[in-house]
Amino acid sequence: MTQFSRFLGSLLVVNGNSQLILHGVKTMERSFSSIIAREYDVVVVGGGIVGAASARELKLRHPRLKMAILEKENEMARHQTGHNSGVIHAGIYYKPGSLKAKLCVEGMHLMYQYCDQKKIPYKKVGKLIVATDEVEIERLAELHSRAIENNVPDIKLIKGIDEIQKIEPNCVGLQALWSPHTGIIDYSQVTKQYGLDFKEKGGEIYFNFEVTKFEKSNDEDYPVLIHSKDGQNIKSKYVLTCGGLQSDKLAELSGCPRAPRIVPFRGEYLLLNPNKAHLIKGNIYPVPDPRFPFLGVHFTPRMDGSVWLGPNAVLAFKREGYSSLDFNRIEHA
Structure with a gap:
C-alpha cells in the first residue's frame, strides 16, 4: 500500500509535465548526531522495493x-522484498485490459533491461503451468487465452507428457503452458541497486529510523514533522x-483511516x-484453483542453486x- 500525502491538503503532481521550481541542493552523508537541520522536499518511508523504486524514479524525473x-x-x-519466491512473472494470470496485466508484461521487460544494465x-x-486432469485442462485453456490477450511473449500450449518432458524431464502432466521468459532473481539485490542509484543522484538514506509519529510542524516551508523511535526528527514538504x-499503521499515523487492516500470513x-x-x-506451477487467492504450491529454483517447494499460507x-x-501480543490487541 502506497500513500502520497501532505498535511496541508495539497497534492504534488508527479509526471513528465509537472513544473517544480526548486533550487539545487548539494547533499552529503549525515549521521543522526549531525546538528545540520534535516529538511527535504520529499521523504519516502520504507526501504523495500516499492519505496526504493518510487524514490529512484521520482529523483530521476x-x-x-x-x-x-x-x-x-x-x-x-x-x-x-527479501521474503518471496523471487520470480519475474510474465503476466499470464491477470485480467486482460487491467493495469496488472499491462504493467506485469512491461515490468518484466524493464526488469531484464535494468538487470543487464546494472x-x-x-x-x-x-x-511450466501443468494440468493433471480434465478440469485443469479447461482452466489451462482459459489461462492460455488470457496470456495471449495480455501479450505474454512466446507463450505456448503443450500437449502430452512427451512434450512436457522435453522441457522438464521429471514432470508428469496432461498439458502445460510454457512461458520461456519467466525468470528468477534476488529482489534484495535489485532494491539495493535502486538505493545506490538514488544516492548517486543526491538522495539520502537513513537506516535504523523507525517512524513513530507524523505531525504538522510550525514551518510553512516544511509542514510535515517526522519523528523516529529514538527521538530524531526530519521535516519534509511531502x-x-x-x-x-x-x-x-503508517496510514493511521498520517491521519488516514487504518482500514483496511493488514492481517499477516506467513x-x-x-x-x-x-x-x-x-x-x-x-x-x-499447478493450474490455479479459482476458489483460492493463491497461485498454488510450486517448485522454484533459487539464484543460489537451491530449489524451494511452496509456499503455503x-x-x-x-x-x-x-x-x-x-x-x-501488542499487534493482535
Whole structure:
C-alpha cells in the first residue's frame, strides 16, 4: 500500500509535465548526531522495493528535489522484498485490459533491461503451468487465452507428457503452458541497486529510523514533522509511505483511516534435498484453483542453486515473524 500525502491538503503532481521550481541542493552523508537541520522536499518511508523504486524514479524525473528514504532496519529489503519466491512473472494470470496485466508484461521487460544494465544476475529458467486432469485442462485453456490477450511473449500450449518432458524431464502432466521468459532473481539485490542509484543522484538514506509519529510542524516551508523511535526528527514538504506490512499503521499515523487492516500470513517453503535439485530445471506451477487467492504450491529454483517447494499460507502472530514461534501480543490487541 502506497500513500502520497501532505498535511496541508495539497497534492504534488508527479509526471513528465509537472513544473517544480526548486533550487539545487548539494547533499552529503549525515549521521543522526549531525546538528545540520534535516529538511527535504520529499521523504519516502520504507526501504523495500516499492519505496526504493518510487524514490529512484521520482529523483530521476525531478533531480532538483531534495529527497530521503527512511528505513527502520539496518539495511534495505529486509522484509517482504527479501521474503518471496523471487520470480519475474510474465503476466499470464491477470485480467486482460487491467493495469496488472499491462504493467506485469512491461515490468518484466524493464526488469531484464535494468538487470543487464546494472549487471544484476538473473536466470530465465521459464515456467511450466501443468494440468493433471480434465478440469485443469479447461482452466489451462482459459489461462492460455488470457496470456495471449495480455501479450505474454512466446507463450505456448503443450500437449502430452512427451512434450512436457522435453522441457522438464521429471514432470508428469496432461498439458502445460510454457512461458520461456519467466525468470528468477534476488529482489534484495535489485532494491539495493535502486538505493545506490538514488544516492548517486543526491538522495539520502537513513537506516535504523523507525517512524513513530507524523505531525504538522510550525514551518510553512516544511509542514510535515517526522519523528523516529529514538527521538530524531526530519521535516519534509511531502511524505510518501511505502511501508509494506506496516502500511496500515503508517496510514493511521498520517491521519488516514487504518482500514483496511493488514492481517499477516506467513508463507512456508520446503527445501528440496540439494542432491535432488538437478531434477528441477525451472519454475513448475499447478493450474490455479479459482476458489483460492493463491497461485498454488510450486517448485522454484533459487539464484543460489537451491530449489524451494511452496509456499503455503499460515496465519502469522507477528507481522514480521518468519518463524512459527514468533508472536507479538501488542499487534493482535
